[in-house]
Amino acid sequence: xxxxxxxxxxxxxxxxxxxxxxxxxxxxxxxxxxxxxxxxxxxxxxxxxxxxxxxxxxxxxxxxxxxxxxxxxxxxxxxxxxxxxxxxxxxxxxxxxxxxxxxxxxxxxxxxxxxxxxxxxxxxxxxxxxxxxxxxxxxxxxxxxxxxxxxxxxxxxxxxxxxxxxxxxxxxxxxxxxxxxxxxxxxxxxxxxxxxxxxxxxxxxxxxxxxxxxxxxxxxxxxxxxxxxxxxxxxxxxxxxxxxxxxxxxxxxxxxxxxxxxxxxxxxxxxxxxxxxxxxxxxxxxxxxx
Numbered sequence: 001x002x003x004x005x006x007x008x009x010x011x012x013x014x015x016x017x018x019x020x021x022x023x024x025x026x027x028x029x030x031x032x033x034x035x036x037x038x039x040x041x042x043x044x045x046x047x048x049x050x051x052x053x054x055x056x057x058x059x060x061x062x063x064x065x066x067x068x069x070x071x072x073x074x075x076x077x078x079x080x081x082x083x084x085x086x087x088x089x090x091x092x093x094x095x096x097x098x099x100x101x102x103x104x105x106x107x108x109x110x111x112x113x114x115x116x117x118x119x120x121x122x123x124x125x126x127x128x129x130x131x132x133x134x135x136x137x138x139x140x141x142x143x144x145x146x147x148x149x150x151x152x153x154x155x156x157x158x159x160x161x162x163x164x165x166x167x168x169x170x171x172x173x174x175x176x177x178x179x180x181x182x183x184x185x186x187x188x189x190x191x192x193x194x195x196x197x198x199x200x201x202x203x204x205x206x207x208x209x210x211x212x213x214x215x216x217x218x219x220x221x222x223x224x225x226x227x228x229x230x231x232x233x234x235x236x237x238x239x240x241x242x243x244x245x246x247x248x249x250x251x252x253x254x255x256x257x258x259x260x261x262x263x264x265x266x267x268x269x270x271x272x273x274x275x276x277x278x279x280x281x282x283x284x285x286x287x288x289x290x
Contacts, residue, residue, distance in 0.1 A: 006285065008038075008045065009096060009277040013088035013127075014270055015217035015253025019047040020096050026058040032080025034288045038280070039078040045280075048216045049086060050076040051093050062111045069111035071097060077212030085114035085158035087220015091127040091272035094119045099274050114158025127272045131157060131221070133264040134228045141181040143193060145173040152181065152193065153229040157266075159211075160191045161225035165233065169197055172207045175215035194222045196230070204230055205250040217253030224266050227258035238262040 006028065009020040019038050021028065030052060038044045052074035056062040062072035073093045075086045090110055097103045098121055105121045118130035135156040143152045143164045148171055152162035162181060166172065172195035173179065179193050190211040199205050206226050208219040227247040231237055236245045238260050246259040256270040 005282055006280040007277065008280055009274055010045065010047070011051075011092040011096060011272065011274040012253070013091045013218065013220065013272045014251055014256060016086075016088035016219060017047045017217075018049050018051045018089055018092055019045050020051045020053065020092070020274075022053045022096075022100070024053070024055045024058065026054045028052075030076075032076075034285070035076045035080035036078065037288050039076075039080075047078065048210065048213050049078055049083070049089060051089055051096070052076065053093065053096065056111045061113060065111040065116050068116045069109035071102070072111040075112065077210070078214075079212045081212045083113070083159060083212065085112050085117075085221055087129060087131060087157070087222075087224060087268050088218055088270070088272075089220070090117050090119060090129045091220065091268075091270060092274075094121060094127055094129075095272035095274055112158070125271060126269055128267055128269040129220070131224050131266040131268050134225065134260075134266060136228070136232075137186075139186050141183065141186050141191075143179050143181045145171060145179050153232070154186065155225035155228050157221040157224050159221055160187050160189070161194060161222055162187070162191050163194045163196060163225055163229040165196050165198075165229075167197070169195060169205060169207050171195070172209075175207060175209045177209075177214070178211075179209055192219060192222050192225075194219070194226050196226050199248075199250060202246060203248045203250075207252065218251040218256070220256065220268055220270070223249040223251065223256045224258050224268055228260060228266070231260060239264065 039047045056066035056072040120128040137154045150164040152164040155161045208222045231245040
């Protein structure tokens with residue numbers, strides 16, 4: 001049986017880029033090896049991850065969320081592994097739904113493995129995602145690069161993060177491989193590691209090693225984790241002050257604005273762009289599956 005033709009799109013949010021595969025009925029078999037090859041920047045389409053677009057009722061992991069969210073973001077890392085959440089991915093996912101005519105400007109809900117996320121598509125093109133609450137496990141780690149070590153705060157945004165404040169972003173090193181951290185038992189399934197410097201009041205810059213992808217141009221959940229960690233460091237925990245804490249977060253690929261509210265809710269606002277669409281060559285795909 002020949003492999004069916006598969007459509008795809010390419011999009012990015014602050015240059016965190018994704019291969020988008022629409023599959024409303026969850027009919028496609030997309031093993032990790034195929035996802036990894038599609039995300040390969042030399043042998044495939046190229047991307048920091050894949051956004052597999054499925055109706056919630058058609059996916060066993062999302063069926064319970066179908067009453068709240070029609071669409072499920074089945075997110076995969078660039079190495080093909082499954083991930084709980086991707087903040088930039090949610091914005092691009094919502095932009096795809098809008099471009100495909102499934103939703104219009106305004107509010108919508110997106111199901112993810114990290115729960116249902118509320119999204120607002122603004123007229124000016126910005127996309128705001130309600131990212132939920134951060135969890136702050138008490139156990140942190142020490143991150144070491146080229147002989148320098150820093151304490152890193154443990155922040156969970158539906159996926160795990162270790163946030164280290166450093167003097168210079170260059171101290172993070174090459175970030176293609178996972179920066180060593182200890183104790184490793186804190187993150188048995190791996191972790192996203194952020195290195196952060198201050199740019200001014202309420203303004204930070206960061207680099208990130210994303211679990212399963214290496215250094216990326218941007219990480220939405222990472223920016224949220226950084227803002228949460230910065231607010232605690234700065235004595236601006238909204239739960240204690242009663243006032244929202246807003247941080248502008250500069251990433252290599254652009255800027256995100258993160259606001260944490262006294263009730264613990266976190267909003268992330270930034271751009272999302274669809275740049276291309278096409279069809280995957282069935283013959284090429286057969287060699288991947290075969």
